[in-house]
Amino acid sequence: MPNSDDFLKEFHWLMDVLQDIDVGLVVLNKDFEIELWNSFMQNHSAKLPTHVLGKNLFEMFPEVPAAWFQRKVQTVFTLHNPAFTTWEQRPYLFKFLNYRLITGVADFMYQNCTILPLTNTSGQIEHICIIIYDVTEVAVNRLQLQKANDQLHTLSRTDGLTRLLNRKAWEQSLEEEFKRFQRNNAAVSLIMFDIDHFKKVNDGYGHPAGDEVIRATANILRASQREIDIAGRYGGEEFAVILLNCDADGAKVFAERLRQSIENFTVTHNGIDIKYTISLGISELGPCISNPTDWIETADKGLYQAKENGRNKSVIFSKK
Amino acid sequence: MSAILAIREEQRDCLQELTNVAMGQAGDRLARLLDTFVILSIPHIAVMSPSDIAMTLQSIDTARSISGVCQGFIGGGIAGEAILLFNDTSFQDLAKLMKYDDELDQQAERELLMDTTNVLFGACLRGLGEQIDQGFSFASPMLLGQHQDINELFNIKNARWENALVTEINYQLEGYSVNCDLLIVIADESVDLLLKKLDFMLD
Numbered sequence: 001m002p003n004s005d006d007f008l009k010e011f012h013w014l015m016d017v018l019q020d021i022d023v024g025l026v027v028l029n030k031d032f033e034i035e036l037w038n039s040f041m042q043n044h045s046a047k048l049p050t051h052v053l054g055k056n057l058f059e060m061f062p063e064v065p066a067a068w069f070q071r072k073v074q075t076v077f078t079l080h081n082p083a084f085t086t087w088e089q090r091p092y093l094f095k096f097l098n099y100r101l102i103t104g105v106a107d108f109m110y111q112n113c114t115i116l117p118l119t120n121t122s123g124q125i126e127h128i129c130i131i132i133y134d135v136t137e138v139a140v141n142r143l144q145l146q147k148a149n150d151q152l153h154t155l156s157r158t159d160g161l162t163r164l165l166n167r168k169a170w171e172q173s174l175e176e177e178f179k180r181f182q183r184n185n186a187a188v189s190l191i192m193f194d195i196d197h198f199k200k201v202n203d204g205y206g207h208p209a210g211d212e213v214i215r216a217t218a219n220i221l222r223a224s225q226r227e228i229d230i231a232g233r234y235g236g237e238e239f240a241v242i243l244l245n246c247d248a249d250g251a252k253v254f255a256e257r258l259r260q261s262i263e264n265f266t267v268t269h270n271g272i273d274i275k276y277t278i279s280l281g282i283s284e285l286g287p288c289i290s291n292p293t294d295w296i297e298t299a300d301k302g303l304y305q306a307k308e309n310g311r312n313k314s315v316i317f318s319k320k
Numbered sequence: 321m322s323a324i325l326a327i328r329e330e331q332r333d334c335l336q337e338l339t340n341v342a343m344g345q346a347g348d349r350l351a352r353l354l355d356t357f358v359i360l361s362i363p364h365i366a367v368m369s370p371s372d373i374a375m376t377l378q379s380i381d382t383a384r385s386i387s388g389v390c391q392g393f394i395g396g397g398i399a400g401e402a403i404l405l406f407n408d409t410s411f412q413d414l415a416k417l418m419k420y421d422d423e424l425d426q427q428a429e430r431e432l433l434m435d436t437t438n439v440l441f442g443a444c445l446r447g448l449g450e451q452i453d454q455g456f457s458f459a460s461p462m463l464l465g466q467h468q469d470i471n472e473l474f475n476i477k478n479a480r481w482e483n484a485l486v487t488e489i490n491y492q493l494e495g496y497s498v499n500c501d502l503l504i505v506i507a508d509e510s511v512d513l514l515l516k517k518l519d520f521m522l523d
Binding site: 071090 | 352419461
């Protein structure tokens with residue numbers, strides 16, 4: 001049978017483990033008073049045990065949201081079960097600033113926390129233990145990965161020259177809106193338009209000037225559209241915009257405004273002023289249009305009519 | 321021969337009964353914590369293959385009305401993972417239930433799902449553990465489909481097991497629009513040990 005000296009020795013090295021383990025350990029009683037504060041906590045918070053022991057957690061660390069934390073702890077006391085928080089829900093419980101000048105990757109320590117119930121000798125829960133894990137590197141890596149993926153996602157959907165949606169992404173939206181119409185029947189219109197005699201711009205002023213005209217057209221389109229409208233570059237000098245909650249008459253108003261804005265605008269490239277116009281075809285979605293391709297075709301027909309009628313016009317397509 | 325496929329009727333009954341008792345205890349604790357009556361179904365024990373699980377997971381779609389949270393557990397060689405599926409659950413109700421009165425942004429909704437999972441599953445497994453005299457460690461809950469396509473996360477071809485013992489329990493909370501299914505999935509090696517424990521109780 002071990003004597004009390006052995007027990008003391010064992011207790012001593014056990015305490016060393018608790019002290020020096022590379023996770024934060026905090027023991028709280030039912031009144032949220034701190035009863036254990038290991039060296040991880042001590043070193044990162046710059047608060048000595050003598051300073052925090054017996055003190056209320058929320059008074060010492062106002063960054064810990066009291067209501068939220070108490071609710072969490074309530075489940076530990078009632079269910080005798082651990083509770084968890086992850087950095088994705090709350091970046092940290094205790095705000096510990098980054099201490100590594102060179103290899104530090106974040107402004108503060110991202111933390112995962114586990115809250116454990118501690119049973120006393122009679123099997124009751126009077127204390128809880130908070131374990132704080134430093135997960136800064138995992139968190140930063142994941143956030144960077146997510147950011148890179150988001151950027152890739154945006155890049156793959158954007159047209160480089162105009163920063164409008166590219167054709168593939170726009171067509172996806174067109175399909176979604178077509179399906180939405182089957183469900184809710186809310187008015188939705190499509191405008192296809194292109195730049196009149198664009199070839200002449202390219203031939204007369206050079207391709208960089210043509211690019212400038214396309215970019216200017218996209219900017220005017222962006223400035224005229226509402227936030228919910230979906231604008232894309234459909235082809236070379238062809239653009240398309242889906243107008244949500246908008247019937248043919250509303251789309252006609254939009255189209256005319258856009259047409260006039262462009263007619264009144266002057267692109268200046270290398271000191272040369274370029275004036276140009278656009279023609280637009282409008283098609284409101286209705287039961288006689290059976291798929292997204294048909295929808296584009298009807299708007300295209302409106303566009304051809306606008307061209308035939310002398311260009312710089314907008315025409316609502318209707319089946320006659 | 322797979323221990324799961326060789327499971328005897330009396331073992332299955334025993335497990336069902338144990339789970340039922342555990343759920344009763346859990347229900348009592350939950351009722352006290354949540355101040356509401358918890359309606360629990362009788363646990364249903366089934367043998368599932370990876371493709372069954374994959375099908376279940378596919379019903380989870382972040383854009384639609386079903387969300388899922390996984391939480392791993394391990395103790396005494398018995399290990400597995402719980403899946404909690406929230407069907408048509410109102411976040412407002414969940415927040416009321418968990419006494420969550422902060423603003424409900426997406427972050428908060430995720431936290432609610434994870435906390436609810438931890439509470440419901442923790443209560444159940446603790447009850448089960450007490451009866452078979454086995455404590456369990458829990459991993460922190462993980463929201464499915466948040467960072468990874470679910471199809472990528474669980475690929476049938478890569479599954480390291482062939483059969484799993486699945487205990488399925490349905491929870492409803494009186495007066496709240498909260499309805500969820502808890503699936504406790506235990507793979508072959510663990511089932512062996514679990515069945516030994518059951519046999520010991522049956523003798």
